[in-house]
Amino acid sequence: MQIGVYSLGDRTPDPVTGRAPTDHERLLNTARIAEHAEAAGFDVFAVGEHHTSSYAVSAPAVLLGYLAARTSRILLSTATALITTNDPVRVAEDYATVQHLCGGRLDLMLGRGIFGPVYAWFGRDPDDSRRLATENYRLLRRLWDEDTVDWSGDFRTPLRGFTAVPRPLAGHPPFVWHASVSSEETAELAAAHGDGFFANHIMWPWQHTARLVRTFRERYAAHGHGxxxxxVVGLGGHVFVRPSSQDAVREFRPYFDNAPLYGRGPSLEEHMNTTPMTVGSPQQVIDAVLGYREYVGDYSRQLFLIDHAGLPVDTVLEQLDILGAEVLPVLRRELAGGSRPA
Known part of the structure; x- marks a missing residue:
């Protein structure tokens, strides 16, 4: 079982101070979080891709290249890169480059995105989302798997005798995950290619995640991959931890109430009761994560969202220390086993 953390790179104002980080501060602090996650013993650090002023990370390949030079052990990943609006040639070459720079410590998590206007900014139509994801990914696989590619499709100019450079490190492309909040089409795409499937697992009841993962597993077997x-299944999950549950709820409440993902909806208590979000003590986090197996079975990767909603970077680093010291050892012992990325 791989256990890691991921960042969306949002620039949400801190509701306590009213101040939002600048792009410069957010990018450098995200790097601090990645370095601290490695020191705290986490296995994976992943960062998302967004193209609005509320977020600082629009070019995850560039940031991961920077992190490749500042870390030595932790596996780096996207969370997610947009397969719909990015050109597959650019994706193939960017992430093969990062793979070389970090000595192979790279996975690629892909998604369709949930913000419609982004499509127009990149010359695409959101109504083509599913077809774009399927076509672009098929081309990406060929660019990595074949030295010379002849290709034509519906959404980009044809390729004739094209070679993507650099070639994947040692002939092995990064392991690919397909991430989804709710899309069964994404689960099908992952299953068809025998890739990993990452269920975001932060905003919906557990029954929703169980159904999505079950669909992926059934389709994976139907496609003959095993x-x-x-x-190969991964899960997200949002945690905020303090030594006592009362302190955790009290401290996190203003951040939850103003969070882009959650604010102005159900209360913190309602959200904790109906979704996998865990705000509490280390033991409560342990119990919650161990409970995930009851509805998804054994799985390969657990990533925690720990820096959303304007949390000060020092608070985020404290979370990593508590989780690293008191939660990771127990989870590793209890979650040993499960299928792993190739």
Whole structure:
């Protein structure tokens, strides 16, 4: 079981101070978080891709290249890169480059995105989302798997005798995850290619995640890649931890109430009761994560969202220290096993 953290790179104002970080501060602090996650013993650090002024990370490949030079052990990943609006040639070359720079410590998590206006900014139509994801990913696989590619499709100019450079490190492309909040089409795309499937698992009831993962496992087996139990599954999850649950709820409440993902909806208590979000003590985090297996089975990767909603970077680093010291050892012992990325 790989256990890691991921960042969306949002620039949400801190509701306590009223101040939002600048792009410069947010990018450098995201790097601090990645370095601290490695020191705290986490296995994975992943960063998302967004193209609005509320977020600082629009070029995850560039940031991951920077992190490749500042870390030595932790596996780096996107969370997610947009397969719909990015050109597959650019994706193939950017992430093969990062793979070389970090000595192979790279996965690629892909998604369709949930913000419609982004499509127009990159010359695409959101109504083509599903077809774009399928076509672009098929081309990406060929660019990595074949030295010379002849290709034509519906959404970009044809390729004739094209070679993407650099070639994947040692002939092995980064392992690919397909991330989804709710899309069964994304689960099908992952299953068809025998890739990993990452269920975001932060805003919906557990029954929704269980259904999505079950669909992926069934389709993975139907495509002949192995048994349903061998399908590679990852889960997200949002945590905020303090030594006592009362302190955790009290401190996190203003951040939850103003969070882009959650604010102006159900209360913190309602959200904790109906979704996998865990705000509490280390033992509560342990119990919650161990409970995930009851509805998804054994799985390969657990990533925690720990820096959303304007949390000060020092608070985020404290979270990493508590989780690293008191939660990771127990989870590693209890979650040993499960299928792993190739």
């Amino acid at each position: 048994t349903a139990e061998q399908a």
